[in-house]
Amino acid sequence: MIRHAALGLLLIGAATRSVAAQALPEVRLEAGAARLRQPGLGARGGEEASDAALFGIFWRLPTERWTLYTSGNLTYARDSLAAAQGVAALSLPWGRRSNFRTDLGVAGAVFSLSGAGDGGNTNGFARQHYVLENGGAWGGATAATTLRGTRWNAASAFDLGGWSRFGFLYGSLSLSRLYATDALLFETAGLLLENESGPFEFQDAQLVLQLRGGPHDITASLTRRQTIAGAEFSQNALYGSATLQLTDRVALIGGAGRQLADPVRGLPQADIITASLRVSLGPKPLPVMQRSTIADATVEPLAGGGGGELVVRVFSAEWLEVEVAGDFSEWRPVPMEREGSYWVARIRLRSGKYHIGVRTNQGPWRAPRNLARVRDDFGGESGLIVVP
16 A cells, blocks of 8 residues: 555656646756675575666756755665655745745655565655754754555654754754654664563654755765664664766766665665766756856945945856846846947945845856855855945
């Protein structure tokens, strides 16, 4: 039953994307290969490592009031370490100028895992964010159920975390409390004794550091797991990944490290090495260097003092659709004129601090290259400018 429901979620998401992809603002496809090893299986005569094929699709629809995300992932290995997953989430800002945002979502999976049996998983989650210019915090909860063979297993998780930005460095720290009854998942990882059957309660602490340079990034995460009840073990897991944007639409992605057993999604512990290619489709390709967009913003003082005229110049082809907006216009595009090789916007503003963004062909908002930039949670950014 649960496997059919999860598979239905996957098929509905795929059908929706295939029908509407041409009209959607962001679609990404990923394909690659992986080397997987389940540490607990080697001691039992199983294959220590296996090759796997990876395929993923991501679809995003932003509007003025909300943003809808859907994604699907397929992992297929010759030794039956396979899983198909689908996620649908709705992100709801509390108004254009609000610092609060609520995420709601559901996910489903079907899998056939070495040593952990066939089955499926469904889960639902809710998360509340508080976002500032250079940091933020969140708290959330997830409830899940997993079917392995004929046995049902429950899981739940509660998490709190915060993040901050220091120039090109982004860091986050989170703490999660998890409850699970899926003994087979931990037994497969070689973590349980014969008389340990759950339920289990444990705590995860995770530190994530990321270096960003335009669309390129290097990320490292360290997770510390400590059991609280039901078993006695502790684990550390390190994982690293990198993204290299090759062209406007093509990126190379790689990663290596350990994935701890995840009872919320029903996935086993594994050591992973991956390499994949990501292709962006539709009208919103990602610039190879986001900050190198040739857009500059300056303020020219007005006669008599008090306030100034914001002048934004964007060097681009005449046929490109260029838009400039900011909190001063409630993020509605302002009129622009063609001056030689530039699109130019001129806006008179009172003294104060303002956020401004530039985008082309309905793409994500980007900061003019000479301004300090502030990233949002929807893949865009804005520049901060002060009018004296």
